[in-house]
Structure formats: structure tokens, C-alpha cells
Amino acid sequence: MEWSAGAVARMLGISPTTLRTWDRRYGLGPSTRHEGKHRRYNDDDVVRLKRMVELTASGVAPASAAASLTSSGDPDFWAAADELDAARMRRVAVGLIARHGVVHTWDAVLMPFLVELGERVSATASGVEVEHVASLSISDAMRVSGAAAGVPSVLLACAPEEQHSLPLDVLAAALAERGQASRNLGARVPATALVSAVKRLAPEVVFVWAHDRVHADQVPLAELAGTHVLVAGPGWEDVPLSGDVQRVGTLAAAVETILNRI
Known part of the structure; x- marks a missing residue:
């Protein structure tokens, strides 16, 4: 299936202006092009935009939400999680925090990862062990990323x-x-x-x-x-x-x- 921008905006309950903004700023535009015609959104585009709506509605900043979608999260973190490799997950998370900061790493990679993992667990009734190891690894990464000196207020x-x-x-x-x-x-x-x-x-x-x-x-x-x-x-x-x-x-x-x- 292919949809126009107006149809997608109505489907998602957002304004066409928001849709154009997400295309211009974050590259979340239609993938299908027909010569002499407007670009059209395909199934994958709509799925990605639905996730963008969900993330922003939950309070994630649009830039961070878009980053998590266009990069599909961090493949190294997903691979380590699938292997229950806690040390590798911790190293990847620490590296991301060092490069991008805690807030962006959480919003763009770690929280979307945990949300998607939780949905998988709910849908398949399996993967709880991955969820537990990943959560512990993320906690460890946060603790080793640094601590502020001074009296805690x-x-x-x-x-x-x-x-x-x-x-x-x-x-x-x-x-x-x-x-x-x-x-x-x-x-x-x-x-x-x-x-x-x-x-x-x-x-x-x-x-x-x-x-x-x-x-x-x-x-x-x-x-x-x-x-x-x-x-x-x-x-x-x-x-x-x-x-x-x-x-x-x-x-x-x-x-x-x-x-x-x-």
C-alpha cells in the first residue's frame, strides 16, 4: 500500500505540518517516488511514523525519538542483549553516554530498546531473562559513567x-x-x-x-x-x-x- 501525506496525517492523528516538519528535520519522509508524481508513504514509513507518534506522546524529545528510529537503535547493544552479554552491553552503553550524554542515550537508544523488548516479552511470553540482564547492565553503565562531587542536595x-x-x-x-x-x-x-x-x-x-x-x-x-x-x-x-x-x-x-x- 502507498499513501499520500494527507492520508498518513489523518491516519496518525497529526497535522500535515507536523508530518512535513518531521520529513524536513529528521528525514522521516516518504520512501516511494514516482516520476512526475508526489512521493508516497509505504507500509514501512507508516510503521516508523506510528512509533514516532508513540515516542513523542510519551514525552521523548522529537529529535531523540527520530534518532532512535532512523538508526534503529544501536545494533551492538541489541546483539549483546540477544547473547546475554552483560559486559558488552555495559561497554556499549558507557561508550554511547561518553559520546552523546546520558539524556540523549536514554531517549534515543536505551529507553526505545527497553520499550521494544518489553513489547516482545508481552507478545511472546519469552525474553524476560534478556530484559533483566539488560536492565542490570544499563544500571551498571549509569553508575560507572561518573559521579558528581559535593554534598548531595x-x-x-x-x-x-x-x-x-x-x-x-x-x-x-x-x-x-x-x-x-x-x-x-x-x-x-x-x-x-x-x-x-x-x-x-x-x-x-x-x-x-x-x-x-x-x-x-x-x-x-x-x-x-x-x-x-x-x-x-x-x-x-x-x-x-x-x-x-x-x-x-x-x-x-x-x-x-x-x-x-x-
């Missing part, structure tokens, strides 16, 4: 019983890259432990990650009053927040918000 924590701590490692690395030290409490931080840590360390910003609503509901937000609190993750999407608690949707937004509050 940012406290990072997962909600009680929340086990998805990789986002904390990524944020810590992104902050360190900008010269900001942080303290990472990791996964499954009990409510009492979080409150105790805040009292003991007196951080300027507290960041709490929750992948599930049931975990987000256990975070003692009222007891953290007086501290800048940022929350992130799918678990917070429908949680009512008071005026002194702010939800951030992307890694870049989290970094900039934290740096602006310190």
Missing part, C-alpha cells in the same frame, strides 16, 4: 514496594553529568525510611519514582511538606497532587526542574 527514592529502580540510576547519572550530586535510596523504600532520610539529610529536592498506582499511593507526601517533591512514573498519572508536589514526565524535564530548584 537531591534525594532519589522508589515508592514503597516499587522494584523498578533503573530510572533512579539514569537520573542520578544525568544529574552527575551536570555536576549535581544526589543520594539514591534505590528500590522499595518504606514510607518511614523515606521520611527519616529526608529529616536526616535535609535535601532541597526529593524525587520519587512509582511504576504502579498502588505503590504511589503509599508515598507519605503529606509528611514531606516543606521540601520540593518531584514525582515521576506511570504510577502517578491519576494521583491527585498538592501544589507543592510536581509531576515530571521525561528525564530531561526531571533534570532541568531539579537544577532550577537548587
Whole structure:
């Protein structure tokens, strides 16, 4: 099948102007050419554009989303993941971070990789071992990419019983890259432990990650009053927040918000 630009825009629910912008800026244009006629989008073009819409809707910057699509991620990382080669995945990730920075590497390569891998696991009910090894390798890469010196003024924590701590490692690395030290409490931080840590360390910003609503509901937000609190993750999407608690949707937004509050 082949489609005109107008048909593709209607199919994806975006404006023709957005479609033209993505073509001009990122090379996400139609592949099929007919002499004397307008270019047409083929099936592969539409699939790629659908993924672009999904990534940008989830908060990924358009440039990073396009980079992940036009490069198909990093083939070395995928190959290492398929072989469960944790050391190689770590080396590839560290190299990407050194060349492109934490935020771009996460947005353009690592997060799209994890999303696609998760979709494969859901569709085939296999590959969980790849997902686990890859996540650990990415965490290791974030930790070895550098740490900022100085007194930590940012406290990072997962909600009680929340086990998805990789986002904390990524944020810590992104902050360190900008010269900001942080303290990472990791996964499954009990409510009492979080409150105790805040009292003991007196951080300027507290960041709490929750992948599930049931975990987000256990975070003692009222007891953290007086501290800048940022929350992130799918678990917070429908949680009512008071005026002194702010939800951030992307890694870049989290970094900039934290740096602006310190």
C-alpha cells in the first residue's frame, strides 16, 4: 500500500505540518517516488511514523525519538542483549553516554530498546531473562559513567514496594553529568525510611519514582511538606497532587526542574 501525506496525517492523528516538519528535520519522509508524481508513504514509513507518534506522546524529545528510529537503535547493544552479554552491553552503553550524554542515550537508544523488548516479552511470553540482564547492565553503565562531587542536595527514592529502580540510576547519572550530586535510596523504600532520610539529610529536592498506582499511593507526601517533591512514573498519572508536589514526565524535564530548584 502507498499513501499520500494527507492520508498518513489523518491516519496518525497529526497535522500535515507536523508530518512535513518531521520529513524536513529528521528525514522521516516518504520512501516511494514516482516520476512526475508526489512521493508516497509505504507500509514501512507508516510503521516508523506510528512509533514516532508513540515516542513523542510519551514525552521523548522529537529529535531523540527520530534518532532512535532512523538508526534503529544501536545494533551492538541489541546483539549483546540477544547473547546475554552483560559486559558488552555495559561497554556499549558507557561508550554511547561518553559520546552523546546520558539524556540523549536514554531517549534515543536505551529507553526505545527497553520499550521494544518489553513489547516482545508481552507478545511472546519469552525474553524476560534478556530484559533483566539488560536492565542490570544499563544500571551498571549509569553508575560507572561518573559521579558528581559535593554534598548531595537531591534525594532519589522508589515508592514503597516499587522494584523498578533503573530510572533512579539514569537520573542520578544525568544529574552527575551536570555536576549535581544526589543520594539514591534505590528500590522499595518504606514510607518511614523515606521520611527519616529526608529529616536526616535535609535535601532541597526529593524525587520519587512509582511504576504502579498502588505503590504511589503509599508515598507519605503529606509528611514531606516543606521540601520540593518531584514525582515521576506511570504510577502517578491519576494521583491527585498538592501544589507543592510536581509531576515530571521525561528525564530531561526531571533534570532541568531539579537544577532550577537548587
